[in-house]
C-alpha cells in the first residue's frame with residue numbers, strides 16, 4: 682500500500698513537472714525527497730507525511746502561476762483524495778505544501794509540525810551548496826537575468842509582495858536568500874548538513890569576485 686502510493690505520487694509529479702527548466706524539475710523533487718527521508722529518520726518524523734509532502738511540495742509553485750500560491754495545495758489535495766488517502770495524512774500534507782515557500786529575507790515562514798520542519802529543511806538544503814549554485818544560475822537564465830552587476834547591491838525584502846517583484850541579478854540572490862538559509866534550518870540534522878553547503882557557497886562567491894576583478 683505505502684509503496685504503491687509513493688510510486689504513484691512519483692509518477693504523477695514527474696509527469697506534471699516534465700519540461701520544467703528552471704531548477705524545479707523532477708530531479709529537484711527527487712533530491713528533496715531523499716534528503717527529507719534522511720532527516721526524517723534522524724529526527725523520528727512520520728515517514729508517510731514527510732515523503733508525500735516532499736514529493737508534492739512544488740506541484741504548482743507560485744513562481745510559475747503569476748504569484749498564486751493557493752494552487753499547489755489544491756492540486757495535491759485532489760490527487761490524494763483520488764487515491765483514497767485519509768484526512769489524517771492529507772491535512773498535514775497540504776498544510777506543509779501551503780507554508781513551505783521562502784517569501785523574502787524579512788518574512789518569517791514558521792512550520793507547525795515536525796514533518797513540516799523536516800521537509801522545509803530538505804527543500805532549503807537543495808537551494809544551497811553546489812546544487813544551490815547550479816539551480817540559482819539556471820533560474821536566473823530562465824528569467825533572463827544578469828549573472829552579476831557591480832553597481833546593484835542586494836535588497837533585503839521585507840514583504841512577500843516585494844520579494845516576488847524582485848528582478849535583480851543572480852549574485853544578489855545569494856545574499857537575499859541562499860546565505861540566510863543556514864540560520865533558518867529547523868532541525869539539528871538540517872543544521873548539520875547546511876553548514877558544509879554554506880561554506881562551499883562562500884568559497885564559491887570569493888572565487889567568483891576574484892575572477893570578476895581579474896585577480897584569480
Ligand code: NI
Pocket residue numbers: 709713738739804
Ligand atoms: Ni522545492
